[in-house]
Amino acid sequence: MNKFDHQDGVSRRKVLECMTWCGTGVLWTIAGGVPHSLGIMGEAKAAETRGLTFLQISDSHVGFDKPANPNALGTLEEAIAKVNALPQKPAFMIHTGDISHLSKEKEFDDADHIISQSRLDVHYVPGEHDLIDPDQGKIYRERYGRTANGAGWYSFDANGVHFIGLVNVVDLKAGGLGNLGNEQIEWLENDVKGRSASTPIVLFGHIPLWTVYQDWGWGTEDSAQALSYLKKFGSVTVLNGHIHQVMQKVEGNVTFHTARSTAFPQPAPGTAPSPGPMKVPDDELRKMLGIANVTFKQNEQRLAIIDSPLQS
Amino acid sequence: MLRPVIASTVLGAAVGSLLAASVLFAWADGPTGTVSIDNFSFGPQTLTVKAGTTVTWTNRDDIPHGIASSNNAFKKSGALDTDDSYSFTFTTPGTYQYFCYLHPHMVGSIVVEATTGTNTTQ
Numbered sequence: 001m002n003k004f005d006h007q008d009g010v011s012r013r014k015v016l017e018c019m020t021w022c023g024t025g026v027l028w029t030i031a032g033g034v035p036h037s038l039g040i041m042g043e044a045k046a047a048e049t050r051g052l053t054f055l056q057i058s059d060s061h062v063g064f065d066k067p068a069n070p071n072a073l074g075t076l077e078e079a080i081a082k083v084n085a086l087p088q089k090p091a092f093m094i095h096t097g098d099i100s101h102l103s104k105e106k107e108f109d110d111a112d113h114i115i116s117q118s119r120l121d122v123h124y125v126p127g128e129h130d131l132i133d134p135d136q137g138k139i140y141r142e143r144y145g146r147t148a149n150g151a152g153w154y155s156f157d158a159n160g161v162h163f164i165g166l167v168n169v170v171d172l173k174a175g176g177l178g179n180l181g182n183e184q185i186e187w188l189e190n191d192v193k194g195r196s197a198s199t200p201i202v203l204f205g206h207i208p209l210w211t212v213y214q215d216w217g218w219g220t221e222d223s224a225q226a227l228s229y230l231k232k233f234g235s236v237t238v239l240n241g242h243i244h245q246v247m248q249k250v251e252g253n254v255t256f257h258t259a260r261s262t263a264f265p266q267p268a269p270g271t272a273p274s275p276g277p278m279k280v281p282d283d284e285l286r287k288m289l290g291i292a293n294v295t296f297k298q299n300e301q302r303l304a305i306i307d308s309p310l311q312s
Numbered sequence: 313m314l315r316p317v318i319a320s321t322v323l324g325a326a327v328g329s330l331l332a333a334s335v336l337f338a339w340a341d342g343p344t345g346t347v348s349i350d351n352f353s354f355g356p357q358t359l360t361v362k363a364g365t366t367v368t369w370t371n372r373d374d375i376p377h378g379i380a381s382s383n384n385a386f387k388k389s390g391a392l393d394t395d396d397s398y399s400f401t402f403t404t405p406g407t408y409q410y411f412c413y414l415h416p417h418m419v420g421s422i423v424v425e426a427t428t429g430t431n432t433t434q
Contacts, residue, residue, distance in 0.1 A: 066374040066394065102376060102393060128414045132376065132391035174382035174411035175419050216352070217417035274351035277374045 052159035055083055055090040055120065056204070056292040058241030059261030061129065062111040063101035068277035069285065072101070072263035077114050078310055079262040079291050084118060090293065091158060093120045096241035096259060097127025097169065097206030099144075104133070108143055126152050127206040127242060128169040137170070153184050155191050161296055162195060164188065166205035168220045178207030178220035178242075185222060189229045197232045200296065200303070204239040210249060210256045213269035218243050227254065237294075237303050243275070245288070246307045257305055260290035286311030342366060342401075347420065349377050349392070349412075354420035361402065362427045368399040377418070382409040 057079055064072040083090070095115070100107035115122060124144040131137035137151065145152035151167040166188070168178035180188075192201070203209065209227065211219030220226075230236045236254040244266035249256045264277040265288035272278065280288060290309040297304070343365040348355045350372045361367060371377050371392040379398055380388040385408050389398035402408065402424040412418035 068374065102391060129376070132378065132414065134390060172411075172413055172416040174380075174409060174416055176416045215417070217415055274353070274373070276352060 051295060051297040052161060053088060053090045053293060053295040054158070055086075055093040055118075056096060056239055056259050056294060057083075057093060057115075057262055058096040058206075058259040058292075059098040059127065059244055059263055060095070060111055060115075061098055061101045061261065061263035062114075063104060063107035064263050064277075066264075066277060068264040068279045073110050073114065075286075075289055075310065076111065076262045077117075078286075079289070080114055080118050082291060082308070082310060083120070086293065090120060093118060093122045094163075094165070094204050094239065095122055095124045096204055096239060097125050098129040098241065098261075098263075099124065099127070099140075101129055101263075102132060103130055103137075103139055105139060108139060112143075123156070123163065123165055123204075124152075125165045125167055125205050126169055128172075131169060149187055150183055153187065159296060161200045161202055162192070163202045163204070164191065166203060166209075166226070168205050168207045168209070168223075173221070176221050177211070177214070177217050178205075178209075178223075180220060180222050180226055185226050185229075188226055192229055192233070195233075198234055200235040200237070201230055201233050202237045202239065202294075202303075203230070206240065207242045208240040208247070208256065208258055209238050210251075212243060212247055212258070216269065216275040218269065218275070230254070235302075239292075239294075246290075248305075255302070257292075259292040260288065260307065260309065262289055262291070265289065344368065345422075346370065347422075348372055349418075352377075352412075352415055352418055354418060357420045358423060359420075360423040360425060363403055363405050363424050364401065364427065365424070366399050366401040367422055368397050370397045371395065376414060378413040379410055380413040382411055382419075386410075388413065 060076045061072045062076060069075060099111045126137065126140050130140045133139045141152060148154040151170045153165055153167050155162060155164045157163070166180060166184065168180050170179070171181055172179050207220055208218055209220050209223040234253055238254060238256045240258045241261065243258050244261035244264065245258065245268065246260055247258045265280060266275050267278045287309045290307055293306040293308065295304045343362055345359050345361040345365050345367040347359055347367060347369045349369060352373065359367065369379050371394060374394055376391045376393050378389055378391050386400050392398055402422060405424045405426045408422040408424065410420055410422070
């Protein structure tokens with residue numbers, strides 16, 4: 001049992017349950033334009049940084065109850081408790097989709113109930129699991145997308161950093177990958193057009209915006225076009241979920257990073273017959289779920305990202 | 313005078329039930345085909361059936377899937393959770409490409425052949 005468990009006052013039974021199933025996130029620091037992963041969140045030095053720190057969680061899959069994690073809500077709760085235990089409170093949180101497993105009102109209710117315990121503003125983008133109600137995303141849009149454009153894309157600014165939430169899980173084409181679509185890409189072009197090249201950009205969306213593994217659909221069909229409008233910027237950070245594991249790639253000024261799920265792990269590309277939920281030994285699960293904390297520090301080139309498993 | 317009326321009503325209801333039963337029986341008795349969704353793939357990936365066949369997809373994964381025609385040639389399913397099924401009866405011969413609208417790299421096809429030895433001409 002770690003320090004965090006004691007602080008949270010959880011019962012022995014709960015701890016034992018959570019030793020089986022737990023989740024966390026990634027800590028990011030944006031410093032002078034480029035994001036840095038600060039590593040494991042438990043080792044975060046975020047409290048010592050100045051600038052902007054925000055949190056990323058992803059793939060909560062509330063409602064999932066299969067063998068890979070019979071209690072996805074419980075591990076989300078663990079993740080949020082971990083957020084609350086951070087030495088420095090993040091400015092806000094982003095959730096990169098798959099809040100729910102089946103887009104049910106109760107799943108969203110349960111997720112909101114837990115996530116609101118962080119007392120942070122949360123900026124959401126949908127995953128494909130959030131848009132499968134009979135009205136194809138109506139519940140999501142009414143809850144999280146009232147002020148957004150189209151299927152739920154938008155931008156905002158914080159501490160001089162421009163954040164752009166994208167939707168790449170609608171209108172998917174047979175045989176294809178994730179999809180942004182022309183309307184959204186045109187919106188993006190206009191959204192960044194007038195901005196100074198020195199503005200740090202953080203793009204976030206559900207499915208990776210670079211091709212992680214085509215055979216499993218882990219990429220976005222038209223991401224190259226979208227990213228072409230960001231070439232002038234000195235610092236672009238792209239944060240995604242969907243693949244339930246940490247992956248990072250740096251290409252020129254663009255840093256791509258995926259966060260862990262708070263619900264269940266998925267296999268590394270090509271290491272299993274399918275990308276479905278991966279059942280791991282009970283004492284391994286918490287090491288494969290997590291959160292991410294990101295810090296932006298003035299006059300430094302990269303954002304610092306701390307990917308933090310629930311249990312290290 | 314009341315009794316014969318009741319009798320005929322009962323008889324009518326009985327005939328109606330028989331008709332309904334025969335209709336249901338005909339439905340259940342029609343040709344069927346099955347596609348299993350396992351490990352993010354459709355099995356068989358190509359299913360060949362006769363016109364009039366009801367094809368049923370069943371999701372055996374721990375993740376929901378959804379069936380959609382690649383060119384809107386047939387009605388798409390709702391989200392299929394684990395062990396959920398979706399059925400569609402293909403009456404017109406042709407090749408129907410479809411995919412999972414949640415995981416579009418998953419593709420399959422239903423080949424519907426004209427029935428032979430009957431009066432059906434399609």
